[in-house]
Amino acid sequence: MARTAGSDGERTEAAIREAAVDLIARHGYEAVTMRQLAARVGVQPAALYRYFPTKEELLFTLMRAHMEALLGAWNDARPSSGDAAERLSAFVANHIAFHIERRSQTHVSNMELRSLSPERLTIILRLRTSYEKELRAILREGAESGVFDIDDIGLTAMAIIQMITGVIVWFRPDERLSVEGVTRTYLSMTMRLVGASTKREIHHVQAGTRLRA
Amino acid sequence: MARTAGSDGERTEAAIREAAVDLIARHGYEAVTMRQLAARVGVQPAALYRYFPTKEELLFTLMRAHMEALLGAWNDARPSSGDAAERLSAFVANHIAFHIERRSQTHVSNMELRSLSPERLTIILRLRTSYEKELRAILREGAESGVFDIDDIGLTAMAIIQMITGVIVWFRPDERLSVEGVTRTYLSMTMRLVGASTKREIHHVQAGTRLRA
Numbered sequence: 001m002a003r004t005a006g007s008d009g010e011r012t013e014a015a016i017r018e019a020a021v022d023l024i025a026r027h028g029y030e031a032v033t034m035r036q037l038a039a040r041v042g043v044q045p046a047a048l049y050r051y052f053p054t055k056e057e058l059l060f061t062l063m064r065a066h067m068e069a070l071l072g073a074w075n076d077a078r079p080s081s082g083d084a085a086e087r088l089s090a091f092v093a094n095h096i097a098f099h100i101e102r103r104s105q106t107h108v109s110n111m112e113l114r115s116l117s118p119e120r121l122t123i124i125l126r127l128r129t130s131y132e133k134e135l136r137a138i139l140r141e142g143a144e145s146g147v148f149d150i151d152d153i154g155l156t157a158m159a160i161i162q163m164i165t166g167v168i169v170w171f172r173p174d175e176r177l178s179v180e181g182v183t184r185t186y187l188s189m190t191m192r193l194v195g196a197s198t199k200r201e202i203h204h205v206q207a208g209t210r211l212r213a
Numbered sequence: 214m215a216r217t218a219g220s221d222g223e224r225t226e227a228a229i230r231e232a233a234v235d236l237i238a239r240h241g242y243e244a245v246t247m248r249q250l251a252a253r254v255g256v257q258p259a260a261l262y263r264y265f266p267t268k269e270e271l272l273f274t275l276m277r278a279h280m281e282a283l284l285g286a287w288n289d290a291r292p293s294s295g296d297a298a299e300r301l302s303a304f305v306a307n308h309i310a311f312h313i314e315r316r317s318q319t320h321v322s323n324m325e326l327r328s329l330s331p332e333r334l335t336i337i338l339r340l341r342t343s344y345e346k347e348l349r350a351i352l353r354e355g356a357e358s359g360v361f362d363i364d365d366i367g368l369t370a371m372a373i374i375q376m377i378t379g380v381i382v383w384f385r386p387d388e389r390l391s392v393e394g395v396t397r398t399y400l401s402m403t404m405r406l407v408g409a410s411t412k413r414e415i416h417h418v419q420a421g422t423r424l425r426a
Contacts, residue, residue: 025327026327027241027243028240028241028242028243028244028324029241030240030241030243030244031241031243031244111241111324114238114239151398151401151402152398155390155395155398155399155402156402158379158380158382158383159376159379159399159402161379162375162376162378162379162380162382163372163375163376163379165375166371166372166374166375166376166379167371167375169371169375170371177368182368185364185365185368186368186372188364189364189368189369189372189406192405192406192408193402193405193406195405
């Protein structure tokens, strides 16, 4: 059976997006040209513009897809029951697993906010805020129910996100540490950071690790 | 008295470095040209090359100066006496104060490792390792003396550095928070992370804050 135009189109679009993430992560958004990208994908520059009318539209699509995938992954990983410590463990385990699999996308998303027009930047920042709100809600619930002991919900949320996103800067899974091992240690550090008790910590670190096994 | 050529030269070099940090932080290293940089500084392109024979030499100079300044600032801030908790407080307070004053330099230093040739990258990574070693030594000493309770010295050091460097991503001192307030909260979170006792924590958070007052 002949392949449909639709499926060819989807494959081409996926190839463009993948090549764009690689090139932008390596050279920076401004330095990458649509011509260079077309050559990498093996299509004519004119073909690119059928999928992405402008280079900024392409960047925006990549950044929005990254944040929507992160929100989607958390939606799937979020425990339907359990207390704040269990939900926090699931949040941290999901965040680390998601970002370790998407190093280049994460670099592009973090570095190239500078390259978005104000309206598009607003949309991306709104998605980021939705995600951060999920973490703040967990921290607030835990603090209110006495599971956690937290001074400042907002700063603690930012500290946790920076700490666990930072894993991708230095961690390579083929070194002395496995993804599971790193996740376990970061879960333990997160539980300390939010003032969860040691017994609780050990219980939930194990629960969180199972989510990723 | 006429200004000496040397002092003019120093001013020009400082102007080039400052403009380069701004342009690279905004556009990315590859997208910035020596011509664009010369125009920003108000000199002929040929004049730039007297100071920096290549664009990569300029980037390397900026990144090396950033790390040497950080090591120098820590050398000045390091307490001559006191236990591991006091030294850790001083380390965190110095790190936050240093990076908040150097947002663009920090972005360039973190983003553009990708743009260095292998030999120059090795030199920068060696400076980073020297700095991280200082933190690991504090954590190790604290763990050995029972002041801290730490699972993994190396991962905890990376977690702390990512967490406290992350302040510059979201924090603007003109918002609801002062540099002192943010530093105080981050010191408190750091002390939790390393398993320091609450009493100790409060004492050393105050000691650390005074360092920056």
